[in-house]
Amino acid sequence: MSGYREEISEFLYHLSEKLDEELYEEFLSSCDASFHYQVGAFSPELGKEMVWLDHDYKEIRNLMLLIHQHVRMKGNFTRNISMIRIKDGGENCYEVRSQIMVMHTDQSGTTKLFAVGSYSDRITRKQDQLRLLERKVYLQTRNLGPGIHVPI
Numbered sequence: 001m002s003g004y005r006e007e008i009s010e011f012l013y014h015l016s017e018k019l020d021e022e023l024y025e026e027f028l029s030s031c032d033a034s035f036h037y038q039v040g041a042f043s044p045e046l047g048k049e050m051v052w053l054d055h056d057y058k059e060i061r062n063l064m065l066l067i068h069q070h071v072r073m074k075g076n077f078t079r080n081i082s083m084i085r086i087k088d089g090g091e092n093c094y095e096v097r098s099q100i101m102v103m104h105t106d107q108s109g110t111t112k113l114f115a116v117g118s119y120s121d122r123i124t125r126k127q128d129q130l131r132l133l134e135r136k137v138y139l140q141t142r143n144l145g146p147g148i149h150v151p152i
Contacts, residue, residue, distance in 0.1 A: 008094060008123060009084050011130045016079040019151055024064035027151075032124065032131040033057055039152060041117075041139040060151070067150060075106040077114065077150060089122060093133070096121040100137070102152055115141040115152060 011030070018027040028035075035057040043050050055063065080101045089095040097120050104114040117139035124131050137152045 004094065005084075005086055008086055008096060008130065011123065012081055012084065012096065012098065012119075012121065015132065016081055020076070020078050022067070022150070024067070028057075028061055028064065030130070030132055031057060032126070032133045035060065035132060036134045037137075037151065038135070039137040039139065041142050043142065064151065072150070073104065073145070075104055078103045078105070078111075079152075081119070092125050094123045096123055100152070115139055115144060117141065117152070 015027055015030055018024070018030070037053070037055045037060045038051060039053040040049055040051045042048070080103070081098045082101075084096060084098040087095045087097075097118060099118050100116070101113065102115040103111050105111040117137060120134075120136040120138065121132060122134040124133050139152070
């Protein structure tokens with residue numbers, strides 16, 4: 001497994017670049033047909049976990065391909081991944097946990113921290129290629145504002 005650390009890290013950085021560049025078809029081409037995507041956070045006010053988005057491959061694909069038709073935040077997002085931890089998930093599968101910071105740069109060039117959280121990814125190797133099976137985004141940030149349709 002340790003031999004795959006660099007390859008898995010590069011795979012995750014590649015996925016982040018595709019999201020940053022809004023190349024959603026390329027991001028999706030690295031996902032398995034059984035891909036599952038979820039975004040959640042803990043609400044101290046409610047005293048429980050919240051699930052903000054819960055999509056299978058078909059649903060997240062539809063969302064991503066229609067993003068450009070939505071009214072949304074102007075500007076660009078940049079995702080920074082760090083502290084990647086990899087565990088053997090059995091049967092050619094890896095469980096990967098990483099920290100995420102998302103920056104937003106508006107049209108005037110002002111950059112602000114947008115969100116902080118973590119990714120819990122499940123990755124598999126099929127036909128000598130890494131594929132993303134699942135991504136759970138768990139946010140510490142709970143106020144994202146209106147018009148956020150892009151995946152975190």
